[in-house]
Amino acid sequence: MFSSQKISERLRETLRFFQPKPPTLFIRLWQAFNGYVPFAFIALWVSFARFDSAFLVHAQEGSTDPFNLFFIIGSFTTCFPIYHLATGRKDYVRVSESVISAAVALENQVNHKQMQHMTKTTRLTRKLIGSYVFETFTNIFMAFALWYYSAGAQKSFFPFGPLYFQLEHFVELFIIHMGISSGAAMLLYHVEISICLACMYNVVGELFLEVCTRESLNELIRIHQLLLHASKILQQTFSIQWFAVLFTYLLTITVSTYITV
């Protein structure tokens, strides 16, 4: 039927793509740095430019209104990723389950040894999506809390002049970076699942080359149906979330333009 050793090697390569990494702090920091370097550059540059101009304006006029406006916009910017997660979380879980079901079916074709490993992968995928939800809620909560302190009690909360600007500068950097990175997290997850799907299609193509019995053909057609189902769900998810992503980036550009001009 199938050449077990060859397919097992291909499966192990495939599974490496969609096996989430353990959610340790170091790996999360590494992923954030690896995925969000361009956005970090934007946030850094915008913050430095804002710091110079805002400090001069405040020193001359004593006005803090632009800061409040910025925090309102920044809070809304961080709110929009919740729309991604609210609409896409269930769909991404379904896609993951379809992909993993296909992988499990493929694994059944060759051997039964890694079944337990695949079940563990399913649980880890759910935890990965749950961690995104938790991070976004944390970001939104912190953004609103910081906005409240800056708008309502900024004088008492940040009593010192230069220190006040430095702290607020850091808060701006934090909000911009977190707002954009939360929005980009689901897109990155979309890319990861697409890589998994492409690998699974390649594995199924290799299996179709060697199919010769009714049982193996039935099994492969069922796996192919699962992959097509996963692709369809992924397409629907992206078509919904694309508007939220676009709106988030438009708001970010607005904020950046407001800060630098």
Place this chain on the structure above:
Amino acid sequence: MIALSCHVALVFVTTSLFVLMCRVCIMSEMVTMSSYNISYAVYRNDWLNLSFDLQRDLLLVIVRSQRPVHTATAGMLGNMNLPKVTSIVNNWYRMVQALLNFT
């Protein structure tokens, strides 16, 4: 100094968006090509020696595999793939040229 900051920030934003868009488009194109290759794989199988029932089922798989699979459809913009990247870059260049000629 402020104008320079604005320009650099816009360059960073544009570059980041372009990188992100290219990443999504390349992954979508990869899935499309991988799914399309299944039809070639089925045809390269030794189907001449199979039974008639199996040959008929393989024909169904070939027909279904030849329909392109898209994993990223951006609303009214259509499917996100490499031709779309080319189209966006082309339109962007034409727009910049028109603005330069206008000014």
